[in-house]
Amino acid sequence: MVxxxxxxxxxxxxxxxxxxxxxxxxxxxxxxxxxxxxxxxxMLQRQGRIGFYAPLMGQEAAQVGASRALSxxxxxxxxxxxxxxxxxxxxxxxxxxxxxxxxxxxxIRGRQMPNHFGFREKNFVVASSPIGTQITQAVGAAMAAQxxxxxxxxxxxxxxxxxxxxxxHAGLNFAGVFQSPSIFFCQNxxxxxxxxxxxxxxxxxxxxxxxxxxxxxxxVDGNDIRAVYRAVRDARARAxxxxxxxxxxxxxxxxxxxxxxxxxxxYQTDLELSAAKARDPIGRLKAELIASALWDEVAEQKLWExxxxxxxxxFEASEKATPLDPRSIFEDVFARLSPRLAEERAxxxxxxxxxxxxx
Amino acid sequence: MTELNxxxxxxxTLHDAMRQDPNVLILGEDIGVNGGVFRATEGLFKExxxxxxxxxxxxxxxxxxxxxxxxxxxLKPVAExxxxxxxxxxxxxxxxxLAKFRYRSAGQYPAHVVIRTPYGGGIKGGLYHSxxxxxYFCHTAGIKVVVPSxxxxxxxxxxxxxxxxxxxxxxxxxxxxxxxxxxxxEGAERVPFGRARIVRDGSxxxxxxxxxxxPQAAEAAGKLEQDGISAEVVDLRSLVPLDxxxxxxxxxxxxxxxxxxxxxxxxxxxAELAAVLAEKALYSLKAPVVRVTGFDTPFPYALENLYxxxxxxxxxxxxxxxxxx
Numbered sequence: 185m186v187x188x189x190x191x192x193x194x195x196x197x198x199x200x201x202x203x204x205x206x207x208x209x210x211x212x213x214x215x216x217x218x219x220x221x222x223x224x225x226x227m228l229q230r231q232g233r234i235g236f237y238a239p240l241m242g243q244e245a246a247q248v249g250a251s252r253a254l255s256x257x258x259x260x261x262x263x264x265x266x267x268x269x270x271x272x273x274x275x276x277x278x279x280x281x282x283x284x285x286x287x288x289x290x291x292i293r294g295r296q297m298p299n300h301f302g303f304r305e306k307n308f309v310v311a312s313s314p315i316g317t318q319i320t321q322a323v324g325a326a327m328a329a330q331x332x333x334x335x336x337x338x339x340x341x342x343x344x345x346x347x348x349x350x351x352x353h354a355g356l357n358f359a360g361v362f363q364s365p366s367i368f369f370c371q372n373x374x375x376x377x378x379x380x381x382x383x384x385x386x387x388x389x390x391x392x393x394x395x396x397x398x399x400x401x402x403x404v405d406g407n408d409i410r411a412v413y414r415a416v417r418d419a420r421a422r423a424x425x426x427x428x429x430x431x432x433x434x435x436x437x438x439x440x441x442x443x444x445x446x447x448x449x450x451y452q453t454d455l456e457l458s459a460a461k462a463r464d465p466i467g468r469l470k471a472e473l474i475a476s477a478l479w480d481e482v483a484e485q486k487l488w489e490x491x492x493x494x495x496x497x498x499f500e501a502s503e504k505a506t507p508l509d510p511r512s513i514f515e516d517v518f519a520r521l522s523p524r525l526a527e528e529r530a531x532x533x534x535x536x537x538x539x540x541x542x543x
Numbered sequence: 544m545t546e547l548n549x550x551x552x553x554x555x556t557l558h559d560a561m562r563q564d565p566n567v568l569i570l571g572e573d574i575g576v577n578g579g580v581f582r583a584t585e586g587l588f589k590e591x592x593x594x595x596x597x598x599x600x601x602x603x604x605x606x607x608x609x610x611x612x613x614x615x616x617x618l619k620p621v622a623e624x625x626x627x628x629x630x631x632x633x634x635x636x637x638x639x640x641l642a643k644f645r646y647r648s649a650g651q652y653p654a655h656v657v658i659r660t661p662y663g664g665g666i667k668g669g670l671y672h673s674x675x676x677x678x679y680f681c682h683t684a685g686i687k688v689v690v691p692s693x694x695x696x697x698x699x700x701x702x703x704x705x706x707x708x709x710x711x712x713x714x715x716x717x718x719x720x721x722x723x724x725x726x727x728x729e730g731a732e733r734v735p736f737g738r739a740r741i742v743r744d745g746s747x748x749x750x751x752x753x754x755x756x757x758p759q760a761a762e763a764a765g766k767l768e769q770d771g772i773s774a775e776v777v778d779l780r781s782l783v784p785l786d787x788x789x790x791x792x793x794x795x796x797x798x799x800x801x802x803x804x805x806x807x808x809x810x811x812x813x814a815e816l817a818a819v820l821a822e823k824a825l826y827s828l829k830a831p832v833v834r835v836t837g838f839d840t841p842f843p844y845a846l847e848n849l850y851x852x853x854x855x856x857x858x859x860x861x862x863x864x865x866x867x868x
Contacts, residue, residue, distance in 0.1 A: 259615075259616070261612075290649075291649065291651065292647060292648055292649040292651070293649040295646055295647050295648075296647050300647070302648045302651055302652060309615065310648035310652050312639060313639075314635055314639045317608065317636060319608070320604060320607075320608020320609055320611075320612070320636070321611045321615065323608070323609050323612060324608060324609030324610060324611055324612020324613040324614075324620075325613065325615055326612070327609060327612070328613040328618045329616060331568070331595075332616075338612065350632065351605075351608055351635075351636075353602075354602040354605035355605065355608065357600050358600060358602070358605045358609055361599075515649075516645050516646045516648075516649050517645070517646055517684050517685050518708075519645070519653065519707075519708035522737075522784050523787070524784065524785070
């Protein structure tokens with residue numbers, strides 16, 4: 185097999201009619217890598233080696249399928265659960281782990297909680313915690329691409345809870361009015377922390393909300409990577425040919441907790457979770473690959489073993505990275521250090537020197 | 544030089560900035576076909592069209608969120624919020640997003656958005672067309688806040704705001720939009736951020752003000768002169784970054800400080816300036832720092848003139864400071 189994280193993991197075909205056989209196997213490898221990394225991160229948090237983690241398990245097909253239908257020049261505005269999207273766009277697992285640790289190699293220099301990464305060179309905009317705010321921003325980026333006549337879409341990833349946010353409504357409304365090349369990709373994982381989908385809104389589907397803004401809304405089975413891929417591919421084609429935005433609701437299920445600070449046993453039944461896990465997108469794609477003679481149990485076992493070893497190796501490498509320079513706290517507030525921040529830094533330097541003298 | 548009022552100066556500067564740089568665009572409510580409710584964007588739609596002068600649906604979070612996305616992409620959006628009183632639906636976008644993009648991405652995603660918004664009282668606008676809530680934004684790391692008080696500064700600071708690499712909140716004192724005219728350069732002279740302007744030299748007391756309070760402070764200085772008190776009037780112009788050196792230098796000279804703003808006193812901008820003077824100019828002070836501000840009430844309608852600081856209140860405070868020592 186190809187080692188996880190090597191260049192073949194990067195986005196391959198774009199604009200292709202459907203997955204090639206190799207493309208489908210590659211996508212499967214990526215989904216397994218994401219699952220293994222996800223499980224490991226939950227464990228690392230419990231061991232106190234990372235401070236926090238928000239898992240994506242259950243959403244692998246939705247994230248990888250959507251990502252494979254995008255071009256490298258497209259702009260991704262993620263929420264904070266999109267690790268598999270980042271990996272699918274060619275972000276290295278090391279870069280993700282560096283962010284979880286906030287070490288000196290972290291692309292965002294330890295500025296945010298785990299999961300809130302961003303990678304300019306992959307057009308993966310830095311995430312934030314407020315819900316839905318990325319949606320209007322994605323519309324603005326799409327409007328900018330539209331004005332420059334770039335063949336680029338901006339896609340916003342968000343969850344079912346975000347469909348209640350101010351920016352969901354403002355964003356879809358703007359996109360409808362300006363016919364921006366936007367894709368609104370809602371991963372309906374059925375839970376907004378403890379609030380079930382059915383109590384988030386009385387709308388029968390989330391996709392139908394798009395109709396209120398005069399834009400198409402489609403619902404797909406988010407466990408079916410081909411269905412997700414086709415929906416995003418079609419939405420992208422419409423957007424870049426000047427036919428405006430699309431909302432896609434990918435129905436998935438959040439297998440894990442909202443985050444490591446959450447205990448789903450307070451609001452979720454074992455029965456519901458096990459029923460959802462029977463529709464695991466990874467199991468589903470594996471069965472499809474085996475049925476098409478593209479995969480076998482030997483390859484399967486090897487993939488999981490190698491992914492686990494790769495994840496271990498990579499995390500250990502991230503743990504070895506040097507810690508952040510404390511003086512970096514004052515940087516990137518403004519383009520240039522303000523007089524006030526220069527003063528605060530000088531004060532810090534004085535105290536650091538005193539401390540050094542004492543020890 | 545041309546004689547213009549503040550709205551005309553802003554309008555002319557927007558025209559010039561859009562002619563000079565195709566990346567500059569403007570967006571907001573009623574700014575296009577209608578030319579803005581204060582006519583600050585008059586004529587821009589006709590010259591630059593709907594692609595660059597964007598009439599938006601009625602959503603402030605939509606306006607600022609979209610402006611952020613445009614800025615991330617590489618455009619230079621100048622967003623208008625029709626009244627500062629209506630900025631709060633966009634508070635999340637400004638405080639959680641715009642101000643933090645550079646920091647949270649470690650410089651990968653700077654978001655240079657200029658937000659123009661008319662603020663302040665004196666137009667019989669009541670609670671929701673009068674507020675002066677700059678302190679909320681000055682308190683937020685990552686966004687600059689500037690307030691012109693003259694047509695020339697309106698032009699020079701707006702050019703600087705559009706040039707800047709950081710987000711800028713550009714507050715327009717709507718009470719003096721048209722009531723005051725002044726010479727404005729034809730060229731594109733910039734007024735740098737972080738530099739206060741000495742409106743009038745003086746030796747007995749420093750009066751610090753910004754926006755629509757500057758003419759009131761100047762009028763007060765005239766009254767004080769008749770009493771034999773020499774007041775120095777300092778227009779702060781730039782609240783973030785603040786010209787602390789100018790404030791300290793003025794107080795070192797006069798030994799007394801009166802700080803004027805329309806906003807409520809408690810945790811208003813004057814509190815920060817008073818603290819700076821306490822930290823850096825305490826031994827020059829001969830009298831306690833005095834604040835002349837709006838009351839700690841919501842902005843009233845019928846009694847607006849009672850709420851707003853005026854030349855008499857400022858002169859009264861300055862006399863008391865001079866009498867104190």
